[in-house]
Amino acid sequence: MDILVSCRQMIKEMINLSGTQMKIFLMDKETTSIISCSYAQSEIMQKEVYLFDRLDSKVARDSIGHLKCIVFVRPTAENIALLVSELKRPRYNQYYIYFSNVVNKFDLKSLAEADENEVVREVHEFFMDGIALRKDLNTINLTRIYEQGFSLKQTAAERIKQSIIALLLQLKKNPAIRYQASSSNCSKLADEVSQVIRRENTLFETAQSDVVLLILERSQDVVTPLLNQWTYEAMIHELIGITNNRVNVENQSMVLSELYDDFFTENIISNFGEIGQNIKTLISEFQEQSKINKNLESISDMKKFVEDYPQFKKISGTVTKHVALVGELSKIVQQNNLLEISEVEQSIVADGDHSRCLERIRNLVSNSRTTNLDAVRLVLLYALKFETNPNNEISSLIGSLRLRDSTASRVAANILKYGGQSKRSADLFGGGSTIEITRKFMKGLKGVENIYTQHEPYIKKVVEQFIRGKMDNYPLMGNDSSRQDNLIIYMVGGATYEEAAYVRSMNKKRQQGFGGPSIILSSNCMLNTKSFIDDLSVM
Structure with a gap:
């Protein structure tokens, strides 16, 4: 499974279907990102594409009657309305209209009625409704997806469902669907995706049933987005x-x-x-x-x-x-003194001693070299780790944070509601080791150190369960999953590049002949600590 190669093949096919002559490429905001991450502009221009523009541009486009026009947009109500307007007063000689996802018959009828000048030569669905960042990493750049109580907004749930369906059709997969049992959001998404697959059965009739789609939620692992990274x-x-x-x-x-x-x-x-x-x-x-x-x-x-x-x-x-x-x-x-800060982070997640962690966090929070973001991340990690410790000082630490960040108490409360111990089905913290993390200095190059990190993202445990066939915590919906060799993980609430690095390492081992599943990681957005905390602060 290689989504980047698949995207490039489809873009090439779009251009080839329009034949020879110079062309303009019209896109929307999202398909512009899809195209730009799959092809360099200079590379597309070598295929007789003369201009690039946005269908939703506020600046009026010139009429260039001798050009062909390739349109690649999402099948949204706004884009359909813009296309209807475009076809009633065409600026170009011919139109080749391609949608990134399933388009309904009513919208097709509207386009046909608007094409009074008979300039449309092709209408086609190319299932490419997500941005392929890597061959095994996909996103739609959708943030702020939750309502109060951490239920998915209806618009966000619909957009995520659409992106999952397009990814499956892009890869020609009819999956067995599993989902995180502890998440109502995952359960609803799994059910809705399953319904679409049954309803659009003709689209999936030639798809292979050799993959499991596993829908997880960020709430299962709120530690990974809070850590400083060293890859x-x-x-x-x-x-x-x-x-x-x-x-x-x-x-x-x-x-x-x-x-x-x-x-x-x-x-x-x-x-x-x-x-x-x-x-x-x-x-x-x-x-x-x-x-x-x-x-x-x-x-x-x-x-x-x-x-x-x-x-x-x-x-x-x-x-x-x-x-x-x-x-x-x-x-x-x-x-930003990140070597010391990261040592403390790793000590917390590796099951460090409470009093020692508390002392070091207090020292770092009061240190002028510690940024507001790093102070908040340390306190949040402490709150998650020692939430049930009767001697915890969460309130005291949050109090000291208020001098730096007025939203600190709200963020701390929200992260415990979202991904605290009562919301998690597994332990995210260490195996009982209290050994301090040691720095690893690379000899021969000053200023570029590294530290050993003990933390591993939770999806590593999930993948290991998948390999062993121990998926009891992830109910099955749809096809039987007893013999599937491929795994698509969809992370609701945002994925991290630490998780992407793990997926890449697993795929590399498979390529080297060490076995294991072929894995793709997909999500609504790519998180770092700042974006994760920003999302929590607005709830």
Whole structure:
């Protein structure tokens, strides 16, 4: 299962169906993101696509009568209305209209009636209603999905259902559906997806029944989104932020895509120290070939080398991008005292001693180097870990946080309501070890350290249960799941890049011949600590 390859094949087919001649590509906000994460604009332009524009653009488009028009949009009421208006006064010679999901007959009739000039040559459904960030990672960038009480908003539930159906049709899968028994949101989604599959049975009649769709909710594991990260992609998202594979550093917009960046592909799940070493190795190889002898002991040394030797930048532009990225990460780690903060986080989740954890958290919350975000994350982790400890100091810690963040008490209360011990069916914290986490320093490169982390995301346990066939906590709906070898995990409430790294590592083991299921992770959004806390603060 490779959603990125599938997206590229469908986009290529769209363009090929429109034939030769120059074309314009009309999209909406969401399909623009779908296309841009699957194909570089320059790559599409080589296929006779002359212009890119938005169907919902507020700026009037020029009429260019000799151009063909490829329209790729979601089948929403707004887009149907815009298309009806477009077809009544066509700006282009021919229209090839493609929808990202199932379109109803009433809307098709409206389009047919509007096409008085007979400019429509093709109407087709290409099931591609989510953004393929990686070959095994999919999202729809939908946040703020909950009402009071943490029930899914109706609009959010509908959008999530649509994205799941499109993903299944894109991969040509008719799944056995399992869901988290403790979540009413998951139960309702599983039932609604199952109903759609039965209702649209002709769309699924050629689909393979070799996959389990497992619908989970973030409430089962609220610890993972709160932790500082130390693998490359997850760390970038946590400390800088990634949106649709783009990250902004030093006033530059950088693309992080496994399609066009071999270094990133090879190092997505490498730890921070390894990244620095790998960059240093590449520069050292260039030095050797060019008979240059410069001592590189730090990220600053590497950045200066890149500036001084433009020929290196020319032949290895992607590496210079990662030098800038690692430099920014290193600066944030040092400025914000993240090595010590992450040690304390890991001590909490690895079942550290209560009094020792409390003392260290108090010291860090009062430390001026600790950011508001890091202070809040430490207190939330403490509250989750020691919620039922009779000697807990949750109220006292929240009181000290109010000087920093007026929403702290609301966030703490909400996270316990959403994912506290009474809401979880499994323990998220350690196995009884009270050993402090130790730092791992990478020799030979100053300023790029790493720490050993003991935390593992909860979905690791879920996947292990799936492999063993022990899925009693996840009721079955639909097809029998006794022989399925593939797994699609849908995380309601947002997934994390730590979980994506685990999924990637499992798929890599499978490719190397070690067995295990082929896994895809999909969700309504990609979380880091800031976005997770922001969502909790508005409830």
